[in-house]
Amino acid sequence: MKKYILFLFAFIMANCSKDNYSEQSTLESKIVVEGWIEEGDFAQVLLSSSIPVTDVIDSTSVLDHVIRSAKITISDGQTSEVLRVKNDKNRVPPFVYFGSVVKGVEGKEYSLKIEYLNRVIEAKTTIPKSVSLISAEYIKTNPADTIGYVFVKFDDPISEKNFYQIATKIDSVEPVFVPAFYGNLDDKNFKESSISMQLNRGILLFPKADYTPYFTDGDLIHVKLRTQNKDALDFWNSWQNEIVNAKNPIYPSNTSLKSNIKGALGIWAGYGQSTIVVKTPAKK
Template sequence: MKKCLLFLFGLLMMSCSKDDFSEQKSIESKIVVEGWIEEGDYANVLLSSSIPVTDVIDSTNVLNHVIRSAKITISDGENSEVLSVKNDKNRIPPFVYFGNTLKGEAGKKYSLKIEFLNRIVEATTTIPKSVALKSAEYIKKNPTDTTGYVFVKFDDQVDEKNYYQIATKINGEEPIFVPSFYGNLDDQNFSSPSVSVQINRGILLFPKTKFTPYFADGDLIHVKLRTQNKDALDFWNSWQNEIVNSRNPIYPSNTSLKSNIKGGIGIWAGYGQSTIIVKTPPKK
């Protein structure tokens, strides 16, 4: 199933550039980055050029803006690796840069360097310590309902400053974790260290079916609690605000999404992570 995460093509209203366009054309656009490295896992980076406001934004045009010939280097200050690129047919766009030697560790700083044509794009992030999910439960308002929500519980570390993101992935329907709607949390807003929160499904671009904010009987739901940095919290909150205000987050109507990318736009984030699988009743 071809799905697209919240891929960040054309976050600003810029001029068009393709992977095989001339150097002059590439200068007119922005390099758009969505990259992450989780504790215990390898780096992933999605790379594109920004889409002009005059262009039609659909899955076909998105493919025209993929950058798949860049050199991407990840380093923890001691070791480094150049990411490979693969074709993942479960995604739109189907090209992902990925690592296979440098695994994320909590507390370490990771630099990102992208070299494409005559440009260099850079960013740094750190991986916060993971916080374990205590439980995740599928709950319906009425026993006869065929849909419901997921409620998660975890303990905030009171002696630390933490920012969180809750993401979900429905087995067989979504190939990647999707940040939950209103799932970005700042622990300054918690009334107790024992946190219980309802999860609403996140929004995919170019979904195969009509979006609904709830889960359904028959879903096998992977729930992930990420610890994140303030840069990532600000980025995802600005993305969410665009949706809440009925704007298209592909290119904000009057604001730019927050970014920690030097020489480009987007996000390079380190995450701690804890995952639980939630089984729902069989679909009738």
């Protein structure tokens, strides 16, 4: 299977600061964390050190900055476990810290502690209540087309404050769920509780010169509605803004991503989740 560079890490490592190249190159490298625990699943954490903005980013340089020897402990306040490292050949970087004891439960708080060299990095998150997807459907503008969009429906609970992320994964093509473009939602912006919206396919690869927002015939699409906390919403919105700005030659990116990690960059997030699989017509 074709190997992938996860865009988040290639991007966050390169964009800590672009205001002063010489100053950036002399700064101590930062730890970059992407960690999550979903309802009904175990924790996963990706760990790297930052790459100076002046360095070339490719699969080799990313591998050089992967951290495989940290001690990562998660706890739900009653049970703790030290995560193990596995080699996932479908990813670049291919090393993932994973849990097998502490499982995500709605409403619980989960602490993250990373010990690496002389650094201690900490964060906390909770898993919000899940909201179920009602439907997800692949629709074409013209029946003769070989491309289309996914449209989803769900009901936002009126009595609850919710932040959402919608993500997709194409079976046998993408190894992880990828946040949909403009798929981070604050229910304060909803005009009514019944939500129906089009999904624009997110960006997984770095670089992605041939990005298209639609899906194609032959795709088996996993669609996930995540509930998330405000700090996760802020992180993913800033990540999305960086992607947009980095593609804009007039307004170059020069801002740091939001983070809820003490002593590092990145995100430790708890998610509620609801998933539907969407089948598309066979590729002709």
